[in-house]
Amino acid sequence: MSAARDSLLATTDPSWRLADRELWLRAWRSADVPQLVAACQDPAIARWTRVPTPYSETDASAFLLAQGAELAAGRELHLAVVRAGEDELLGSIGLAALDWGNLTAEIGYWAAAPARGHGITRRAVSLLSAWAFDALGLARLEILVSPENRSSRRVAAAAGFKREGRLRSYRDLKGKRRDYDIFSLLPGDPAPTSDARPASTAG
């Protein structure tokens, strides 16, 4: 656990990132707030995620502020997805429900509307999954998706996750209990047949 904890805490280093040819996954910075607020005005993010609606600068600052404690407690990790070598925000990805007894976690994500449809989230999921298995020693990753969320189901499948079934009335999202389809990935699962595999990991 202590090596995993070190790896988690190392993500706050400004030089730390997970990278492929076009994407960097890195710690959120206060300078990201305006782009974060702009991206979270999107109705699809409001519909399918726990991101509050409406979403203000105060929400964004509170999100950034809460991350240190969540990370230190080993509960959650949130990363910005940016264009490699730039600060253009393409999306968000993270690990939640980290369970160190079972070595499991849940991956959650959104993409900024203009960045969608280019495989960005699929590749971000693959980068984060490979690192979570290698650096954190996790034994299973899950993605929970509303059955009607076609694009997110595609992301999970395209990143190599296997659909295991439907969890009925599994959790509350914005005041309504919802069904969720559960997808999982194990360390030995075949890599997706795409350019989704990490090209390099820096930091």
Ligand SMILES: CC(C)(COP(=O)(O)OP(=O)(O)OC[C@H]1O[C@@H](n2cnc3c(N)ncnc32)[C@H](O)[C@@H]1OP(=O)(O)O)[C@@H](O)C(=O)NCCC(=O)NCCS
């Ligand atoms: C779901 C979401 C993150 C997808 O992001 P994205 O970067 O556009 O996804 P990608 O480009 O990586 O697409 C991955 C796969 O899904 C497919 N796909 C993406 N959007 C699709 C859509 N609307 N309909 C059908 N297929 C879709 C892509 O073609 C690709 O398939 P392929 O690998 O076979 O070509 C984005 O639509 C989003 O932010 N939605 C709102 C928030 C949300 O739903 N978050 C997830 C909650 S579980």
